Amino acid sequence: MSNILQLLDRGKPTLRGWQESDRITAGEAEKMQDPAGDNPRRTATAIPTPFGRMHLLETAFKFVRQQPQGNSLYHRLVAQCWDMLELLFYNKATDAYRLRFVPWAKKEQVDLLVQSREPRIRLLGNTLRLYLADPHFRELDTLYLIFADSRDASGRETRQLLGGTSPFTLVFAHPAVPRLNMQRKGDGNGFYFDNQVVPLNQRSAEFQNYIFGLFEVHPELRQENFAQCIAQFLAATDKGRVQALAEEKPNVATFEQHYEPLRDALGNAVQVRGITLFKQAEAQQKTTSDWFIRFNERVPQTGKIPLVLMPGLDLRRSDYFGGTAGTDQTIIQYGYESQRLEERRLETLGVQYPFLTVNDFLEDRLLEVPFAVNTERFYFGQVQPEPGARPEDRPLRFLLPLKRAWFDYFEPADLDKQLRLTLFDNHVQLRLAVPVTSGREVVYERSYYFRPGPSQGPMPRLMPCAATRPRHPTAAAA
Known part of the structure; x- marks a missing residue:
């Protein structure tokens, strides 16, 4: 039995031998399928x-x-x-x-x-x-x-x-x-x-x-x-x-x-x-974004104002950069230590523009000191014990794990609004809310857990300078 080879299903074929068929219409061309069942x-x-x-x-x-x-x-x-x-x-x-x-x-x-x-x-x-x-x-x-x-x-x-x-x-x-x-x-x-x-x-x-x-x-x-x-x-x-x-x-x-x-x-x-x-x-070319850092105006800036990004940040319904929204494939890393700030390229955009992420502001370790630090005379942000505990049961014995880069955009007094430390029995939870130009905040969170083990030598003793005013002009940072 003979078969008629054709690209379209036009019902029961009536052609016999070499006969002229009807011209393929635009609508029929649209419906053509790959014989393998794929869209080529x-x-x-x-x-x-x-x-x-x-x-x-x-x-x-x-x-x-x-x-x-x-x-x-x-x-x-x-x-x-x-x-x-x-x-x-x-x-x-x-x-x-x-x-x-x-x-x-x-x-x-x-x-x-x-x-x-x-x-x-x-x-x-x-x-x-x-x-x-x-x-x-x-x-x-x-x-x-x-x-x-x-x-x-x-x-x-x-x-x-x-x-x-x-x-x-x-x-x-x-x-x-x-x-x-x-x-x-x-x-x-x-x-x-x-x-x-x-x-x-x-x-x-x-x-x-x-x-x-x-x-x-x-x-x-x-x-x-x-x-x-x-x-x-x-x-x-x-x-x-x-x-x-x-x-x-x-x-x-x-x-x-x-x-x-x-x-x-x-x-x-x-x-x-x-x-x-x-x-x-x-x-x-546009240089707009919802994620420019909203720095303290008393801290002078030179060069391009960086974006503030972080892993898991939803960029899909915002101006990621240049009027373009991000996608679910826009994956930000915790750190880009191998790249200078001005040499970084925005993920999935391929555009060279500076941006900050978690490791630019936060250290990965917390430095403990052998005394309770004076939160009245130094800026530590908001310090609170874990729920159900009293402040005297959870004294703060750590220096702030902030990197120098944070102070390129803010003053120590800004810590009161941005930083919160919660002291638990076995770890310290840090929350840093960095303001951006859209009125939102990009929240960096990190938990520092204690690792008990053999002594590695004497613990460093860092004694703060005496201060006569209630607040020292410089924050205590690692």
Whole structure:
């Protein structure tokens, strides 16, 4: 019995032999399933080259323009293109992923292939020359491969090919582009290249303004043999914005003053057929957050004001940094002792910005002294015995396990509001509530347990200086 091979279930087949079937509709294409039962992440092209990938992405934009909502392979390809352009737009040299642009000069590279002594290499060169005669490539001098370089915690460097530039859609993503451990900007809708469909209208306002503005000030992008598929997509999905920009008539100089050109290792601007690709100027990038430390104004500050973070802090419904919320994958460590404060990068954002965490303010050990300290003449915050015990039964015989860094932002008197020590029979419980600019507090807690054992020598005896006033101007700290 014969079988009819088809991608769709159209009921009982009536075709016999070689007969013309009905054209696949956009709705049917949306419902196509992977025979293996999966939703494919990679697409095969009839031309297994980057050029086939460029054409496929052009087709994807035309498809999504007709059907904006969906989760088809075409929708994901378009989302990857937006991911690439957005990643370039927010790129900074200090980010966790350092972007590198490697030029591929069309004429020079093809000539080298054609002049090779190896027949198969000459054949490749002639094939490329024939393909590059396509109108999209005629005015193109250079394509760029886009790499992302990063280092892991051990210092090992990783280089990943993300994709390249394209005269069809400005950029395209590699078929096997890896998910980056860097959140999308704005609402933090997942991570770059995570195979999720995030439309242009759900991305940051700055990035949308850049895309629409770029196609307005450069009308050549709207030509048939250039990036017309994106221009038509923009006009179809937000006609009002396109018309408003056309009425404003912005010029190139006004548009470009807010941005900086992307550059390769030699300092050349990264261009696609003479159109420069830009990134947002660092001075224009947001530095907002709900978690800036609210320091004592009498303690002068220099440099960037750090964030106050901690393990388990819920950043999902807040401005983590730059207008982007955190995710459940934003995991803060207790300490980053191997990194200087100004060299730290915010987890899952990959942005270099100083932040504080538990080990920056609290020691991991408590220093005991052979006498009850004078809590009337020294700042110890709020000292209380465990529930049910009397203060005289739990005298404080410890120095504060505060590190010097805390005093870079506060005065000793601030301990009365921030610090609470609870004395138990076998441990001391510390609670440090650090205020942040959103009006909340980030609470650091640590319990110090006694470890009885053989004497390690005489206990240090630290005698406090005498004081005539009720409170000494300096807190007692380890």
